Amino acid sequence: xxxxxxxxxxxxxxxxxxxxxxxxxxxxxxxxxxxxxxxxxxxxxxxxxxxxxxxxxxxxxxxxxxxxxxxxxxxxxxxxxxxxxxxxxxxxxxxxxxxxxxxxxxxxxxxxxxxxxxxxxxxxxxxxxxxxxxxxxxxxxxxxxxxxxxxxxxxxxxxxxxxxxxxxxxxxxxxxxxxxxxxxxxxxxxxxxxxxxxxxxxxxxxxxxxxxxxxxxxxxxxxxxxxxxxxxxxxxxxxxxxxxxxxxxxxxxxxxxxxxxxxxxxxxxxxxxxxxxxxxxxxxxxxxxxxxxxxxxxxxxxxxxxxxxxxxxxxxxxxxxx
Numbered sequence: 001x002x003x004x005x006x007x008x009x010x011x012x013x014x015x016x017x018x019x020x021x022x023x024x025x026x027x028x029x030x031x032x033x034x035x036x037x038x039x040x041x042x043x044x045x046x047x048x049x050x051x052x053x054x055x056x057x058x059x060x061x062x063x064x065x066x067x068x069x070x071x072x073x074x075x076x077x078x079x080x081x082x083x084x085x086x087x088x089x090x091x092x093x094x095x096x097x098x099x100x101x102x103x104x105x106x107x108x109x110x111x112x113x114x115x116x117x118x119x120x121x122x123x124x125x126x127x128x129x130x131x132x133x134x135x136x137x138x139x140x141x142x143x144x145x146x147x148x149x150x151x152x153x154x155x156x157x158x159x160x161x162x163x164x165x166x167x168x169x170x171x172x173x174x175x176x177x178x179x180x181x182x183x184x185x186x187x188x189x190x191x192x193x194x195x196x197x198x199x200x201x202x203x204x205x206x207x208x209x210x211x212x213x214x215x216x217x218x219x220x221x222x223x224x225x226x227x228x229x230x231x232x233x234x235x236x237x238x239x240x241x242x243x244x245x246x247x248x249x250x251x252x253x254x255x256x257x258x259x260x261x262x263x264x265x266x267x268x269x270x271x272x273x274x275x276x277x278x279x280x281x282x283x284x285x286x287x288x289x290x291x292x293x294x295x296x297x298x299x300x301x302x303x304x305x306x307x308x309x310x311x312x313x314x315x316x317x318x319x320x321x322x
Contacts, residue, residue, distance in 0.1 A: 074292050078110040081299040081322055085252070088116030088165055088215040092124075092239050093265070095223035095258075099286035103221050103256055103294050110295035116165060116211035120242070123205045124157070125235045133157065136204050143182045143193060146171035146248075154238055158245035161207065164198035165215040167191045171248045217252025217298050218243075221286060222265040224258055233263030240268040240275045247278040251304070254297040256285030260312055270308055282319075283310030293319050 087107050091100050104114050123129045130153075137156035141147055144160045151159075159171065168190040170178065176187045184193035201207040220243055225232040247253045257266040266281040280297040284290040293309050296319035300307055303322070308315045 074106060075109050077292055077321060078106060078295050081110045082107065082217075082295050083111035085112045085298075085302075086115040086213050086216040087112045087252075087298070088118055088211065088218055089114060090218055090220045091117075091119045091223075092220060093223040093225040093235060095221045095286055099258075099291075100221045102288065102291045103219055103286065106291045107219060107295050110299070112217075112295065113213070115213040116209065116215050118165070118207060118209035118211070120161075120239070121206055121208060124207070124242075125238045127234075132204075133206070136200070136206075140197065140200055143184070143197060145178045145182065146174045154241050155245065157201070157206065158242040159248075160197045161201060161242070162246050162249045164194050164201060165211060166249050167194040167214050169249050215250075217250050217302070218246050218254075219294055219298065220253065220255045220265075222255060222257045224261060225264060229263045232261070233268065236263055236265045236268035237272075239265055240272055240279070243269065243279045244272075244275050251278075251306075252298045252302045253278070254280040254282060254285075254294055254301060256282045256290070256294045258286050259284055266308075266310075270314065276306075276308065278306060280306050281308045281310075281315075283308075283312055283315060285310065296321060 089100060089104055089107070104117075107114055123132075133153045137151075137153035137160075140160050141151070141156050144156055144163060146159050147156045162171075163169065168187070170176075179185050179187060179193075182193060183196070184190070198207070198211075220239075222239070225235050243253055243255060255265055255269055257264055260266070260283055266283050269275040269279050269281050280301050282290055282293045282297050285294050285297075290310060297307060297309055299322055300319050307319055309317065309319050311317060
């Protein structure tokens, strides 16, 4: 019985002690020290949050103004720079749809006709499709002018794509006499031969898209490509080789990429002496501002000036206007 009484006494003492501590902490100098310090921290955090929110709102306002300026300035900057030129956009490495659409809009503002929207599919560069591409290239080669048994599958398919999109045009060093070995020896049947080549590329899953008229120039719009840098570089090197082939048919070839990335298509072109001499590049050419540079780069290429544009070492930020 005495033990139970002592237990209750200890319990009551503990309760009263806890209440006393609570009273001390909740009032007087101790309370002011604890709560005041916490209030100061809360006030500081609220001020930081308000400052960050104000900075974000100011940055958004600046971005909106810059975008509005870009949209309003573009027609004047691009006016008639590609007047009457037939352009095909060629999407590679899966660019965002809005980026490709933005480039096309700027081409139209420059006076061009977007007569083709072509996609080079993954099978064009997929390492697992190497044997298939080799077999297809052998099948198509007899109807592709300017290639022979020593030509790589990429070269054969790239020339096939160019001749499919540009009826009647042949690579340098060849002529109508070279049509004799094809299924369409008569130059008057150039459209039929082009249609056959395009159908074969489409049916093979290497290319998709449509054209409405013969093509005179190309805007190659590149996505980011694989996450793996080595895989991205391998893909980019193949696509750079295709871009070089296209310049054998027209000087008006420009590559538009996103921000700088190791192994991307712009890097592959710039790092190749052969490609960099004939293919123009626009880094950040798929964003709202750089899209203006793509028609200007094509226009400069037609005038004989191949350039590399955008931010970064070895580039001019903006192509000159004609």
